Amino acid sequence: MDINAAQISAIVENVIKSMGTAPISTSKQKGVFETMSEALAAVEVAYKQFRSYSIEQREKMISVIRRLTLEEAENLAVLGVEETGMGRVSDKIIKHQLVANKTPGTEDLQPTVKTGDCGMTLIEMAPFGVIGSITPSTNPSETVICNSIGMIAGGNAVVFNPHPNAKLTANYAVDLVNRAILEAGGPENLVVSVANPTMDSSNEMMKSPIVRMLVATGGPGVVRALLSSGKKAIGAGAGNPPVIVDDTADIEKAGKDIVAGASFDNNLPCIAEKECFAIDSITDRLIDSMTKNGAYLIKGNQIDKLVEVALVNKDGKYSINKKWVGKDAGKFLKELGIDADPRLIICETPKDHPFVSVEMMMPILPIVRVKDIDEAITLAVKAEHGNRHSAHIHSKNIDHLTRFAREVETTIFVKNAPSYAGIGAGGEGHTTFTIAGPTGEGLTSARSFTRQRRCVMVDGLHII
Numbered sequence: 001m002d003i004n005a006a007q008i009s010a011i012v013e014n015v016i017k018s019m020g021t022a023p024i025s026t027s028k029q030k031g032v033f034e035t036m037s038e039a040l041a042a043v044e045v046a047y048k049q050f051r052s053y054s055i056e057q058r059e060k061m062i063s064v065i066r067r068l069t070l071e072e073a074e075n076l077a078v079l080g081v082e083e084t085g086m087g088r089v090s091d092k093i094i095k096h097q098l099v100a101n102k103t104p105g106t107e108d109l110q111p112t113v114k115t116g117d118c119g120m121t122l123i124e125m126a127p128f129g130v131i132g133s134i135t136p137s138t139n140p141s142e143t144v145i146c147n148s149i150g151m152i153a154g155g156n157a158v159v160f161n162p163h164p165n166a167k168l169t170a171n172y173a174v175d176l177v178n179r180a181i182l183e184a185g186g187p188e189n190l191v192v193s194v195a196n197p198t199m200d201s202s203n204e205m206m207k208s209p210i211v212r213m214l215v216a217t218g219g220p221g222v223v224r225a226l227l228s229s230g231k232k233a234i235g236a237g238a239g240n241p242p243v244i245v246d247d248t249a250d251i252e253k254a255g256k257d258i259v260a261g262a263s264f265d266n267n268l269p270c271i272a273e274k275e276c277f278a279i280d281s282i283t284d285r286l287i288d289s290m291t292k293n294g295a296y297l298i299k300g301n302q303i304d305k306l307v308e309v310a311l312v313n314k315d316g317k318y319s320i321n322k323k324w325v326g327k328d329a330g331k332f333l334k335e336l337g338i339d340a341d342p343r344l345i346i347c348e349t350p351k352d353h354p355f356v357s358v359e360m361m362m363p364i365l366p367i368v369r370v371k372d373i374d375e376a377i378t379l380a381v382k383a384e385h386g387n388r389h390s391a392h393i394h395s396k397n398i399d400h401l402t403r404f405a406r407e408v409e410t411t412i413f414v415k416n417a418p419s420y421a422g423i424g425a426g427g428e429g430h431t432t433f434t435i436a437g438p439t440g441e442g443l444t445s446a447r448s449f450t451r452q453r454r455c456v457m458v459d460g461l462h463i464i
């Protein structure tokens with residue numbers, strides 16, 4: 001869907017109006033508090049009430065969250081792009097639809113039963129209680145809604161400390177979730193947040209005895225902080241997903257799929273293809289397919305100039321220029337004096353180029369020519385930095401597919417499709433925006449936010 005500037009202004013105006021006269025006023029937003037202490041006190045009360053709600057009632061709340069997310073997907077997408085200056089409205093709409101349609105609810109909770117001569121033992125998935133969740137700027141409302149569905153399905157309440165650069169969008173989502181819960185007859189403030197999240201509010205949340213579990217979705221800093229909190233924590237950290245194309249692949253399709261995945265929401269998703277390793281004999285055809293499918297090829301000193309725009313070089317160590325994360329490809333090209341608005345910029349680089357090693361989250365894809373699959377796998381594993389997050393391959397050789405999967409050891413591994421197939425968009429399986437590689441839950445869902453409890457009956461209920 002294409003949206004023009006006037007439509008975007010109208011949506012932002014409406015969304016801001018719905019928040020009250022000042023955008024950061026919390027007066028009209030449900031679940032959003034001035035201080036973390038107030039948010040924690042409110043969610044504690046809500047959780048106590050929620051304990052008496054049935055699973056059917058949880059599911060009713062979730063179904064209204066799904067409906068409101070679909071109805072307001074465009075508002076959320078526009079607000080996210082406006083506030084953060086990152087990503088594409090049309091792609092963010094799809095992300096919200098994915099959250100609404102493919103985040104598992106209570107059906108994800110499956111009890112286990114063991115029976116035998118001694119009787120019957122039942123293992124159920126019980127709530128943790130109040131969960132503290134820290135969310136990123138790259139998927140602000142998507143993460144709030146996806147976490148809320150899974151956590152409520154598990155019987156929990158949630159307190160969010162959103163990314164400060166995306167607080168309006170995240171808190172709009174907190175308000176939406178609360179509106180849905182109330183419409184479905186649920187308690188007030190089951191999902192809460194703070195109007196102005198800071199490191200102090202984050203620390204207060206992490207240390208609060210009310211909070212029984214922590215979930216971090218973001219870069220390495222936040223995952224480290226949560227994992228050293230002393231509480232049960234789920235860490236969903238950074239990625240730098242490589243994609244390999246070998247000489248057995250359907251090259252036309254590989255080029256098209258890689259452009260679709262790497263350009264999606266301007267490469268913000270942590271799962272998106274961020275560097276490509278192509279076998280020399282097919283690289284020209286691959287580049288041809290990419291340029292036919294929305295990519296723009298730059299060469300020579302254009303690449304050096306793009307490095308100066310996109311990255312910061314401190315004593316030979318490169319990092320991202322944060323101002324450029326998630327910007328449209330056309331804006332980068334303008335800096336190079338090129339007037340074009342493609343979905344993706346591609347360039348051939350050597351294997352040790354900073355575009356290969358840095359997780360850029362920009363619509364720029366470096367392509368490295370390699371002599372064979374051995375070199376491709378070695379370089380791809382190195383570029384992934386041991387994050388064990390996501391990796392992708394286009395190949396019809398089962399040995400190549402299997403070897404790469406074994407060696408890269410990522411949580412998500414997509415074969416012969418755009419990267420987003422790994423989170424349920426055009427691929428089988430559920431979606432999530434919290435992919436927990438470091439702590440091993442994988443693609444989180446309701447069951448990730450539960451604790452197992454065992455109930456033992458001796459000499460009874462065993463009926464054979």
Ligand code: NAD
Pocket residue numbers: 134135136137138139161162163164199202217218219220221222225236237238239269270359433434435436437
């Ligand atoms: P970020 O790390 O800058 O911020 C994430 C959140 O952590 C924010 O709310 C931030 O305020 C907070 N934070 C940062 N350092 C902290 C600390 N030391 N203590 C407490 N809180 C802290 O992330 P971002 O730039 O918004 O998002 C992009 C990063 O997140 C990328 O690295 C991307 O790969 C990763 N990401 C991972 C997943 C996943 O599911 N694994 C999903 C989305 C994004």
